[in-house]
Amino acid sequence: MFFRMVEKDQIADLVRGLASEYEVVGPVEKQGRFVFAPVTGAEELRLDYDTTLLPPKRWFFPPEETIMRFRTADEEVTDDEVFAPPRVLFGLHPCDINALLLMDNVFTRDYVDPYYKARRDNTLVVGVSCTPSDTCFCNVWDTDEVHWGFDVFLTDLGDRYYASLRTVKGAELLDDYVKSSEVTEEDTAEFQRVVGEFKQAFDNDVDTTQLPVLLDAKFDSPIWDEFGEQCLSCGACSMVCPTCYCFDVTDRLAPDQKSGRRVRTWDSCQFKEFAAVAHGQNFREGRASRVKYRYYHKQWGYLSKFERVLCVGCGRCARACPSDISPVRVIEALQTGGVR
Amino acid sequence: MAPRVVVIGLASDFGCQVQMTNIEDHLLDVLGLIDLRYWQLASSGHLPDSYDVAIIEGAVTTDEHVALLERVRETAGVVIAIGACAFTGGIPALAALGEIDRHCAVVYGDTPPVAGVTRRTPGPVGSVIAVDYHVPGCPIDTDEFVRVLHRALQGLSDRPPQDPLCAVCKTMENVCFLERGQVCLGLVTRTGCGARCVTLGRPCTGCRGLSPEANLPAAAGVLESRGLDGAELVRLFDLYNAAREAVR
Numbered sequence: 394m395f396f397r398m399v400e401k402d403q404i405a406d407l408v409r410g411l412a413s414e415y416e417v418v419g420p421v422e423k424q425g426r427f428v429f430a431p432v433t434g435a436e437e438l439r440l441d442y443d444t445t446l447l448p449p450k451r452w453f454f455p456p457e458e459t460i461m462r463f464r465t466a467d468e469e470v471t472d473d474e475v476f477a478p479p480r481v482l483f484g485l486h487p488c489d490i491n492a493l494l495l496m497d498n499v500f501t502r503d504y505v506d507p508y509y510k511a512r513r514d515n516t517l518v519v520g521v522s523c524t525p526s527d528t529c530f531c532n533v534w535d536t537d538e539v540h541w542g543f544d545v546f547l548t549d550l551g552d553r554y555y556a557s558l559r560t561v562k563g564a565e566l567l568d569d570y571v572k573s574s575e576v577t578e579e580d581t582a583e584f585q586r587v588v589g590e591f592k593q594a595f596d597n598d599v600d601t602t603q604l605p606v607l608l609d610a611k612f613d614s615p616i617w618d619e620f621g622e623q624c625l626s627c628g629a630c631s632m633v634c635p636t637c638y639c640f641d642v643t644d645r646l647a648p649d650q651k652s653g654r655r656v657r658t659w660d661s662c663q664f665k666e667f668a669a670v671a672h673g674q675n676f677r678e679g680r681a682s683r684v685k686y687r688y689y690h691k692q693w694g695y696l697s698k699f700e701r702v703l704c705v706g707c708g709r710c711a712r713a714c715p716s717d718i719s720p721v722r723v724i725e726a727l728q729t730g731g732v733r
Numbered sequence: 734m735a736p737r738v739v740v741i742g743l744a745s746d747f748g749c750q751v752q753m754t755n756i757e758d759h760l761l762d763v764l765g766l767i768d769l770r771y772w773q774l775a776s777s778g779h780l781p782d783s784y785d786v787a788i789i790e791g792a793v794t795t796d797e798h799v800a801l802l803e804r805v806r807e808t809a810g811v812v813i814a815i816g817a818c819a820f821t822g823g824i825p826a827l828a829a830l831g832e833i834d835r836h837c838a839v840v841y842g843d844t845p846p847v848a849g850v851t852r853r854t855p856g857p858v859g860s861v862i863a864v865d866y867h868v869p870g871c872p873i874d875t876d877e878f879v880r881v882l883h884r885a886l887q888g889l890s891d892r893p894p895q896d897p898l899c900a901v902c903k904t905m906e907n908v909c910f911l912e913r914g915q916v917c918l919g920l921v922t923r924t925g926c927g928a929r930c931v932t933l934g935r936p937c938t939g940c941r942g943l944s945p946e947a948n949l950p951a952a953a954g955v956l957e958s959r960g961l962d963g964a965e966l967v968r969l970f971d972l973y974n975a976a977r978e979a980v981r
Contacts, residue, residue, distance in 0.1 A: 424908040446906045456904035625920055625955070626946045628900035648879050649762035659904060664896045665946050680948065713903060715911055715920060715955040 394540075395564070397573035398580055399547070399554045408435040410570025411481050415517065418452055419483035420445055429482070440484050440549075443526040444707060448635030449482050449489050450496060453512045456632070459654045460508060460642070466651065477511035486523045487539040488531040488705040492635030493518070494542045498699050499638050508657075517562060520546035521554075522587075525595045528708030530721055532595040536705040548584055555584040599721050600728050604702075607727045608693045612685075619732040620723065621681025623716040628661030630687070630710040630718070636703045637661070662687050688723050736785040736886060739771040741805065743791030743798050744825045744855065748872040749816035750774035750790055756875045763879055766886060786811045786885060792818040792825035792976075793861050796851040806862040811885050814857070814864045815878060817871035821942040822976030824871075825855040830975050860979035866891045869923055871940035871973060877925060894925035897944045898937055902928035910936045916956060916965050921947035940973045942980065 399407075411417050412433055420427045420442040427442040429449055461473040485493075493513075500509035520543040531537040539546065544563030547554035556573065558564040567573055631637040641660040646653040660667060663684070668677040677683045695703035704720055711719035726732045742750060750773065756763055770781050787809035793799060806812060817823035828836050833854055846852065858864055866885045868878050884891070898919035902909075905928050910917035917936035919928065923944045930937055943949075953963035970977075 423906065426908050428906045446908070447903065451904075456901075622948075623951050623954070625897060625899070625948045625951055627897040627920065629903050632900050632903035645880070646883055647762070648756070648759035649765060650883065659900075661896075661900055664900075666895060713909070715899070715909075716951055717958070 394557055394559050396576040396581075397556045397558065397567060398576055399556045399567070399571055399573045401552055401554065403571040403573070404438075404440075404554075405435040407567070407571045408432070408438065408483065411483070411566065415479045415481045417481045417483055418449075432483075438484060440521050442484070443524075444486070444528075444709060444712075446709075447633060448492060448707065448709060449485055450492070450635055450638075452480065452482060452516065453493070453496070453509050454500070454638065454640075454659075457656060457658045458508065460657055462652065462654045464652050465646070471652070475508050475511040477515045479515050480512075481517045481519060483519045484521045485518055485543070486707075487520065488529075488536050488707040489635055490518060490520050490539045490542045490546075491531075491536040492705045492707070495636045495695075495699070495701060495703060495705070496638055497542075517566070518543040518545075519563075522546075522548040522591065524591070526708065527596075528711045528719075529595065529706060530597045530599055530708060531706035532592065533597070533599045533601055534702055534704060534706050537592065537595075548587060550580070550583050550587055553580075555580060555587075597721065599724055601724060602728070604724065604727070605693050605696060608689055611727055611730075614727075614730070616723075616726040616730070616732050617681045617685040620684045620718055620726075621679060623718055624663065624680045624684050625715055626663050626665065626680055626683070627715070628663045629713040629715070631661035631663060632659055633709040633713040635705060635707055635709070636691070639667075662690070684718065688720070691720075692724075735766065735768040736811075737770045737781075737783070738767045738786040738788065739780060739784045739809075740769075740773055740788045741771075741780065741790070741801070742773045743789065743801075743819070743858070744794040745791035745816065745818040745823070747774050747790065749818075749868075752872040752875055753878065756879065759879065763882065766882075782808070784809055786813065788813045788815055788882075789819050789858050789864075790815050791858075792822050792855045793858060794825055794828075794852065794855045796853055799853070799861050802858060802862045811865050812858075812862065813866040813868065813881065813885055814859060815868040816873050817869065817940050817942070817973045819858045819864075820867050820869050821974050821980050822855055822857045822860075823940075823973050826857070826974075826976035827855075827971065829854045829856070830971060856976045856979045860976070867893050869893055869941040870926060874926060894923055895945050896924050897947055898922050898924045898926070898928055898931075898941075900924065902931050905932045907931045911955065911959055914959065914961070916961055916969060918966070918970055920952045920955065921949060921966070921970070938972055939970045942974060943970070943977055 417432050418429050419432050419438045421430045421437050422439050427445045429445050432438055462471045464471055500506040544560045546557040639660045640657045642657045644653050644655050669675045691703040770784050787805045814820050818825055866881050868881045901924055902919055915936055918939040919937035922937050922939045923941040953966050957963045
């Protein structure tokens with residue numbers, strides 16, 4: 394990795410340049426909140442955003458996508474091309490870049506998902522530093538730092554960005570489109586100071602001591618029933634989660650039934666049918682067990698396989714859950730034995 | 734041989750039958766799958782004596798509706814209820830709240846009905862006869878209607894979506910009405926509409942009925958915790974679901 398200094402007023406040139414080669418997707422305002430959406434110029438970007446309604450996963454793994462089209466008469470596949478235009482995701486926070494790395498483990502390792510993989514390969518990532526909001530707890534999982542998974546990362550030093558160039562492509566883009574300057578020792582010292590302040594800015598204090606052990610020890614704890622009583626089974630938490638990857642696959646026939654398309658849609662472990670199998674058997678009949686297994690999967694199951702928890706502390710689920718069920722509350726309940 | 738289909742309207746504004754015509758581009762494809770014998774909105778003929786599939790729109794509001802439905806059930810192998818009125822009682826079922834005779838007196842005075850019908854407490858089709866397939870919503874979604882018709886023609890099970898609306902609303906990147914201090918019934922309403930109303934800037938009014946997975950006590954608690962009136966949930970939900978006890 395190497396580094397360059399970029400004046401903030403150069404961002405307009407950078408976005409203009411990127412837009413000549415790629416679809417540029419970045420944070421834009423929507424009714425007082427933010428979403429990642431295609432932009433044509435830097436003036437539309439809100440790099441001061443706190444978080445977005447949906448995480449960037451949708452640009453790799455859309456809420457609904459056609460994975461193939463077929464004819465019913467001879468059961469032939471007529472189209473299975475993956476739509477993966479060259480794209481730049483501009484302005485991702487460290488949590489969301491870390492989330493993509495966790496998704497990569499699932500979609501690009503043992504079983505490569507061609508749809509996710511094609512988009513991942515065709516997408517450049519430009520990260521940007523952030524300020525913690527009151528629902529952020531990335532510091533708890535060390536996902537407040539990111540060291541790979543991006544092409545360029547811009548750390549805000551006031552009037553300039555300290556640009557970390559992780560890939561050759563990222564360095565080329567910066568070379569092509571903006572005037573940047575050498576990093577001095579003073580610049581790096583300032584970078585260290587800013588990062589240090591950022592680390593101090595988190596005011597949450599989540600005790601994750603022995604978390605996987607606690608999950609095992611408290612498998613039958615009444616806290617799960619309490620959370621079950623609060624849960625609306627609406628699945629909002631899964632939709633807004635940058636690391637939830639479960640999906641459903643259905644065939645949809647055309648009105649004349651002569652052709653159809655196979656569609657995959659985001660699914661949620663909080664839906665009753667999620668664990669339903671043939672003969673009406675359901676492994677997760679009750680709300681409480683569904684809430685419980687969401688946390689077992691994220692903080693135990695995935696950890697046992699990939700040595701990371703499947704959470705980056707972005708806080709989107711905490712904001713989206715109407716009942717205010719959140720990882721912070723669940724972990725607190727596990728530590729103290731009571732739901733607050 | 735294509736199954737013989739009839740479309741019957743009970744108490745409703747016929748909006749769902751109009752929605753069927755809105756299949757437009759694909760209407761001929763759909764009609765190609767069936768032998769349409771009677772469509773109340775579009776034909777001047779009479780309900781035939783024999784048919785295979787009955788598509789019913791509207792709520793049951795008279796004794797004559799009950800007699801008709803009993804005849805339909807004896808005749809048709811498959812009964813499909815379409816729209817909020819037929820599925821949950823819909824708007825007509827609002828009349829069942831409080832004293833129906835008093836409501837009728839306000840609207841009709843004390844003269845007997847001109848049409849010569851005997852009024853009864855409004856309810857969904859399922860409160861009178863067994864219904865095999867359901868298409869929820871006010872009005873129905875044309876794509877969903879075609880999907881359910883396909884399932885009926887293929888003999889697959891009736892599978893209206895079960896979960897509340899919030900998940901799909903999140904995928905539309907809508908800013909939650911609850912965050913803006915407004916009651917939205919998506920919390921407890923059956924999904925499947927794509928969260929159209931919220932996406933167009935209106936809170937969900939529950940036209941697709943109660944999600945079988947809805948957690949009503951928790952939802953009322955959610956409103957209370959945001960300084961809203963928990964009882965509002967049920968009051969607003971009555972708009973399309975006053976007869977929800979009778980939904981089967």
